[in-house]
Amino acid sequence: MMTTASRSHRALIMGRNGAIGANHPLATQAGLDVLRAGGNAFDAAVATSLALGVVEPMMSGLGGDGFYHVHVAATGAALVYNGTGPAPKAATPEAFVDGIEVHGPRSVSVPASLAGLAAMHAAHGSLPWAGLAAAAIAYARDGFAATHGYRHFAADNRPQLEADPRSRATFLPDGVPALGAIITQPALAATLEEVAQGGAETFYRGPLAARIARGLSETGTLITADDLAAVRTEIVAPISVAYRGYEVRQVPPNSIGFVFLQMLRIVERFDIAALAPDARTHVLVEAKKRAFLSYERYGSDPGFQNVPVAELLSDATIDAHAAAIDLDHAADLPLTSEASGDTTYFCVIDRDGNAVSAIQSINSAFGSGVTAGDTGILLNNRMAYWHLAEGHANRLAPGKRVRHTMNAPMVFKDGKLWAVLGTPGGDNQIQVNLQVLTDMIDLGHDPQAAIEQPRWTHSQVGQAANWPHEGDGRLTVEPDFGPDTLAGLERRGHVLNRVGHLEAACSMQAIRLLDNGVRMAGSDPRRDGWAGAY
Numbered sequence: 291m292m293t294t295a296s297r298s299h300r301a302l303i304m305g306r307n308g309a310i311g312a313n314h315p316l317a318t319q320a321g322l323d324v325l326r327a328g329g330n331a332f333d334a335a336v337a338t339s340l341a342l343g344v345v346e347p348m349m350s351g352l353g354g355d356g357f358y359h360v361h362v363a364a365t366g367a368a369l370v371y372n373g374t375g376p377a378p379k380a381a382t383p384e385a386f387v388d389g390i391e392v393h394g395p396r397s398v399s400v401p402a403s404l405a406g407l408a409a410m411h412a413a414h415g416s417l418p419w420a421g422l423a424a425a426a427i428a429y430a431r432d433g434f435a436a437t438h439g440y441r442h443f444a445a446d447n448r449p450q451l452e453a454d455p456r457s458r459a460t461f462l463p464d465g466v467p468a469l470g471a472i473i474t475q476p477a478l479a480a481t482l483e484e485v486a487q488g489g490a491e492t493f494y495r496g497p498l499a500a501r502i503a504r505g506l507s508e509t510g511t512l513i514t515a516d517d518l519a520a521v522r523t524e525i526v527a528p529i530s531v532a533y534r535g536y537e538v539r540q541v542p543p544n545s546i547g548f549v550f551l552q553m554l555r556i557v558e559r560f561d562i563a564a565l566a567p568d569a570r571t572h573v574l575v576e577a578k579k580r581a582f583l584s585y586e587r588y589g590s591d592p593g594f595q596n597v598p599v600a601e602l603l604s605d606a607t608i609d610a611h612a613a614a615i616d617l618d619h620a621a622d623l624p625l626t627s628e629a630s631g632d633t634t635y636f637c638v639i640d641r642d643g644n645a646v647s648a649i650q651s652i653n654s655a656f657g658s659g660v661t662a663g664d665t666g667i668l669l670n671n672r673m674a675y676w677h678l679a680e681g682h683a684n685r686l687a688p689g690k691r692v693r694h695t696m697n698a699p700m701v702f703k704d705g706k707l708w709a710v711l712g713t714p715g716g717d718n719q720i721q722v723n724l725q726v727l728t729d730m731i732d733l734g735h736d737p738q739a740a741i742e743q744p745r746w747t748h749s750q751v752g753q754a755a756n757w758p759h760e761g762d763g764r765l766t767v768e769p770d771f772g773p774d775t776l777a778g779l780e781r782r783g784h785v786l787n788r789v790g791h792l793e794a795a796c797s798m799q800a801i802r803l804l805d806n807g808v809r810m811a812g813s814d815p816r817r818d819g820w821a822g823a824y
Contacts, residue, residue, distance in 0.1 A: 291734075294594035299792075299815050302734070302738040306822030309809035310334060311799030312502045312636035313349065313714065316434060317341040320425035320696035321638060324417065331644040333362065333416040333526035335421055338636050339407050339650060340426035340482065344475060345434045346818070347461065348443040348655040349634035349714060352481070352493070353662065356650030357541045358410045359528060359698040361707055363643035370541050374696075375408020375672070376398055378512040379688045383678045385512070386686070390673050393450040395510035397658045397671035398517055399692065400517045405649045408490035409523040414644070423486035425643040429668070430479035433472035439818040440473070443655040450659030454509070457661045457668065475679035478666030493656035495519045498665075505663020506765040520689075528700070531555055531603055534731055538700040543597040546589050548698035550720035551603055552581035552611070557724070563732045566812040568778025570619065575748050575765060575784065578721055579623045580611040582750055585717075586625040592682040593632075597683075623764065624751035633696055639707070639801050639809050647698035647710040649719075691790065695719055701727065711737070711800035713814070718795040720749045726798055737800035737812030738821075744770035745794035755821065762787075768794050792816050 303309065308325040323340035329337075336359065343351030350356070358371040378400055392398045411419060423610040436444075443465045444451070451457045460475055467473065484498045494496040495518070503515035528539040531551045538554060540547030556577040562570045588597050601607060614621070638644075651670070652658075658671040669773035675693060676686040684693040685821035695716050701709040709730065713722050722745065729740035729794040747766045767776060781787060797817035802810040 291422035292492050293575045299400050299587060299736055300813065303737055303810050303811040303821040303823045306396045306807045306809065307335070307641045307824050308639065309801045309811040309819040309821065309823035310338060310636065310638050311801055311811050311813050312338050312342060313634045313799070314342060314345045316345045316429060316820070318820045318822045319484050319637065321636070322824065323425065325420065325640055326824065327417070329417045330415065331638040331640040331646050332411055332643065333417040333642065334413065334630050334638045335636070335646040335648055336407055336419070336422040336735070337425055338638065340423050341429060342634050342636065342650070344426045344429040344478065346634055347619045347668055348440065348447070348650055349402070349789060351648040351668055352404055352485070352668045353401045353657060353674060354403050354463055354650055355401065355670065355694070355696070356406050356688040357460070357545060357650065357694070357696050359539070359541055359647040359700060360404050360410060360414060361645040361700060363707070368528050368539060370526050370766055371406040371410040372526060373403045374544060374691050374694055375402035375677070376689045376691050377523060377673070377686055378514065379812050380512040380514070380519045381673065381686060381688055383686050388515045388587060390676055390678070392654065392674045393659050393671055394453070395411040395660050396512060397656065397673045398506070398511040399512060399661065400513055400521060401670060402523070404485065404490045404493050405521050405523045409525065414704055419489055420486045423482050427479050427482045427486065430475040430482055431755060433474035436467040436469060436471045436473055438444070438469065441469060443747070447659070450682045451656055454660050455753070457656070457659055461656065461659065474572050475666050477664055481667060481737070494521050495737065502662055502665055502667065505665050509660050511660070511669070524554070533558055536708060536731060539700045539702070541697050542592070542599065543589065544591045544691045545694050545697045546585050546720065547699070548597070548599050548602055549581045549585045549589070550582060550697055550699065550723055552608070553577045553720065553724050554601060554727070555608040557728060559608070562707050562728060566778070568775040571746060571771070571775065571779060572617065572620070572765050572782055572784070573615065574724060575746065576610070576615040576621060578682045579621055579725065579746055579750060580614065582625060583623060584683065588683055591693070594687060594690045595683050617649055618782060623695070633716070633719070635698070635712040637710040637801050638688060639710065639803055645700065645707055645710050647700050647712055649696045649698045649712055649714070651696055651714070697723070699723055699727070705777050707803050709737070709800060709802045711798065713796040714797040715796035721747050722796040722798055726800060730800070730802065737802045739800045741800060741812045744768045745796070751790035766794055768792065789816050
C-alpha cells in the first residue's frame with residue numbers, strides 16, 4: 291500500500307537504473323556519473339563519499355569516521371565495513387585530568403573512514419579506484435559554491451575555525467563567505483590525488499601517512515604515525531529485527547543501531563496506524579525514551595565491553611518497555627551512566643540491486659576545527675564522545691572505538707531489498723529514522739512524502755552525545771503537526787520546543803525499491819541534500 295501525504299515540497303525522484311540520495315547535489319551528481327559510466331553501487335559510494343568530504347567539509351571527510359553497510363545482490367551478502375577509528379595510544383583517562391576538550395587538537399581521534407571505504411571497494415567495486423576520486427579532486431581544486439547550509443555552519447562555528455590559521459584561510463577566507471562564494475581547497479586536492487594513486491594504504495602507512503603524521507604532531511594532537519599504521523577495518527554482519535513482516539537491518543555496536551531496533555520493536559506493540567496523530571507521536575516519543583536508557587548504559591566497543599544485543603532486543607525486554615508506556619502521560623526518564631554531531635548520510639541502489647547505506651562524520655560541525663599540516667585534511671573531534679568515569683561502558687581506553695551515534699539502516703521484505711534510508715544528526719538520527727520508516731511502512735507514504743512529514747526530536751536530560759551530556763527534556767516540534775496534535779502532546783505532559791516550518795533536526799535520504807524495478811528516491815529539504823535517479 292502507498293498513500294499520498296498531505297504535502298510534499300519536492301518531486302519524488304524515480305528511475306529504473308540507479309538512484310542516489312546525498313546531502314549535497316554535487317555529491318549526488320558524482321555518484322550518478324559513476325553509475326552512468328557502468329560502475330556499481332560500491333563504486334558510486336566511493337565517489338559520493340569523497341565528494342561529500344570536499345563540498346560538505348563541516349560534516350565529513352578524510353579526517354573522520356564512517357560505517358558502510360552493504361547488500362550484494364548476486365549473493366545476498368550483508369556486511370558492515372566499520373571505518374571508525376580507535377582512541378590514540380596516548381589517550382588514557384589520566385591524560386585528561388581536566389576533561390576532554392570539545393574542540394582543538396586534543397579532541398582528535400584516529401580517522402578511519404577512508405580505510406572502511408577502501409575495504410568495501412576492494413571487495414565489491416568494479417571500476418578502478420583512481421578514477422572514483424576525480425570529482426572530489428575537481429571540487430577541491432576548482433572550488434564549490436557556498437550554500438545556505440555552509441554559511442550557517444561556518445557562522446556558528448567561526449571561533450574554532452579561526453583558532454587554526456589553515457582552517458581559517460580555507461573555510462573563512464574573508465570571514466563567513468557570501469552565498470555562492472567559491473571555496474577552494476588546493477591542499478586537499480593534492481592529498482586526494484595521492485589517495486587516488488596510492489589508495490588507503492598511502493594514507494595510513496605510506497608517504498602520505500608520513501605527511502599526515504607530521505601535521506598531526508605540529509598541531510598538537512595525540513595521534514602518531516603508529517596510530518595511523520595500526521588502523522584496520524572491521525568487517526561484521528549487521529544486526530536485525532522483524533517489524534510488521536519486514537526485516538530491518540542495522541549497524542552493530544560500536545554503533546547505537548541496536549537502540550533504533552529497540553525502538554522499532556517497542557512501537558510494533560502498538561497499532562500506530564490506527565492512532566490519532568497526537569497519540570501516534572506520543573507512542574513514538576515514549577518508545578524513544580525507553581530505548582535510550584540502553585544507549586547510555588550499554589553503548590560501547592564490544593571488543594572492550596559486552597553489549598547484550600540479543601537480551602536488549604528480546605521479547606521480555608521489549609514487552610516490559612511497551613507495558614511501561616502510559617498512553618495518556620509523558621514519562622520523565624533522564625539518562626544517567628548508572629541507569630542506563632554533525633554527520634552526513636548517503637545511500638545508493640544500482641541497476642543490479644546492490645545497495646550501500648553509508649554514514650560518515652567528523653563529529654561536530656567542522657570537527658575539531660584543526661587542519662593537519664599542509665594536507666588540507668580537516669580533523670574530527672570524536673574524542674569528545676568519551677567518558678572518563680571508571681566503570682562506564684564508554685570509558686576511554688587506548689585502542690578502543692568510541693560509541694557512535696552513526697547508524698545506517700536497510701529494510702527487506704520477503705527476502706528482497708525494500709529500502710535504504712538514513713540521516714545525520716547525532717542523537718537525533720535514530721529518532722528521525724524511526725519516524726520516516728514508520729511513515730513508510732505503517733502509513734504507506736512514499737520516501738519524499740515521509741521525509742517531509744512534520745518532524746519531532748526529543749532531548750532527554752543527560753542525552754547529548756558529546757561529554758558532558760546536555761539535554762533539557764523538551765520535545766522539539768515543527769508547526770505542521772497542527773494545533774490539535776500539539777495540544778494533545780502538551781496535555782500528555784510533553785514540554786514543547788516549537789521551531790519553524792522544516793527547521794527540525796536532520797537531513798534524511800531514502801530510496802525505496804519497488805517490485806517493478808523502479809527506485810523511488812527522496813531527499814530532505816531541511817538542508818542541502820538532493821536525490822537523483824536515472
